[in-house]
Amino acid sequence: MDMYYDKFLHMLEEEDKENCVEFALSKLESGEIDVITLYKEILEPSLNNMTCKLSEKKICVWKEHVRTSIVRTILECSYPYILKEKKKNHVKNNKGKIVVVCPPEEYHEIGAIMAANFFILNGFDTIFVGSNTPKEDFIGAIDYIKPKYVAISVTNYYNLVAAKNIIKEIKNTANYPIQILVGGYAFNSNPDALYQIGADRLLQTYEDIKKFGEEG
Numbered sequence: 001m002d003m004y005y006d007k008f009l010h011m012l013e014e015e016d017k018e019n020c021v022e023f024a025l026s027k028l029e030s031g032e033i034d035v036i037t038l039y040k041e042i043l044e045p046s047l048n049n050m051t052c053k054l055s056e057k058k059i060c061v062w063k064e065h066v067r068t069s070i071v072r073t074i075l076e077c078s079y080p081y082i083l084k085e086k087k088k089n090h091v092k093n094n095k096g097k098i099v100v101v102c103p104p105e106e107y108h109e110i111g112a113i114m115a116a117n118f119f120i121l122n123g124f125d126t127i128f129v130g131s132n133t134p135k136e137d138f139i140g141a142i143d144y145i146k147p148k149y150v151a152i153s154v155t156n157y158y159n160l161v162a163a164k165n166i167i168k169e170i171k172n173t174a175n176y177p178i179q180i181l182v183g184g185y186a187f188n189s190n191p192d193a194l195y196q197i198g199a200d201r202l203l204q205t206y207e208d209i210k211k212f213g214e215e216g
């Protein structure tokens with residue numbers, strides 16, 4: 001997989017969107033790479049290992065945006081392959097409804113999109129809401145959708161406070177036992193934040209989600 005990663009990274013560094021998208025989709029189409037491997041071993045490290053050269057300091061955020069936009073296009077285009085994989089494995093939507101959301105002011109959403117697709121692959125009836133979801137809208141929707149789980153993705157650890165507030169309101173609003181799952185970069189160096197913000201469970205990887213689904 002290292003060879004594929006190096007090739008992809010080179011094209012990404014060149015900001016060659018056309019070839020990045022074509023490369024990823026052709027590997028999925030031929031079956032050389034499955035969606036989980038594409039996400040885990042190519043797309044995720046291509047963003048998380050991103051560094052900024054001192055000489056490019058002024059355009060760092062610009063570069064982050066361009067890179068994310070290329071990865072995001074690939075993620076959106078991979079959706080039919082998620083469905084194909086799900087069908088191939090005879091996965092039924094029988095694990096309950098889950099809403100995947102980012103707290104207010106959290107604009108990092110690539111991890112949340114990947115997590116949402118991992119939930120789909122494991123039989124969860126998944127609704128991806130997206131980044132920076134306003135608290136009021138989200139709380140209002142809880143009553144209407146009545147999900148069994150809410151999965152909150154937090155990347156910037158400053159947004160743990162917003163996550164804590166939203167969890168408190170969800171628990172006060174839902175008049176049924178609702179489970180709050182969390183994940184994202186903010187928990188990598190501080191997994192105990194899970195308890196501090198009042199969530200029920202921390203999941204990070206595809207394997208964590210698979211295991212969680214198997215628990216019933």
Ligand code: B12
Pocket residue numbers: 043044047048049050061064065068105106107108109110111112114115151152153154155156157158181182183184185186203204205206209
């Ligand atoms: C891309 C990126 C951006 C993009 C985001 C675009 C988008 N639409 O998502 C842009 C350019 C907008 C951005 C902005 C900012 N960013 Co930024 N960004 C990144 C970068 C390079 C990659 C993040 C990413 O997408 N990773 C790829 C995904 C796939 O990985 P992941 O998030 O870890 O997700 C995996 C798991 O965690 C899991 N997962 C994630 N969520 C969930 C949820 C559940 C329920 C489950 C089960 C699993 C799960 O699933 C994924 C697959 O395994 C990181 C670098 C880094 N080291 O992380 C910085 C980083 C996250 N950013 C950072 C910062 C500081 C910012 C800014 C404040 C400043 C800036 N650089 O402009 C703004 C803040 C915007 C805001 N208010 O939120 C810091 C955060 C530090 C901190 N305080 O915690 C980082 C770490 C960079 C750094 N080293 O300083 N950023």
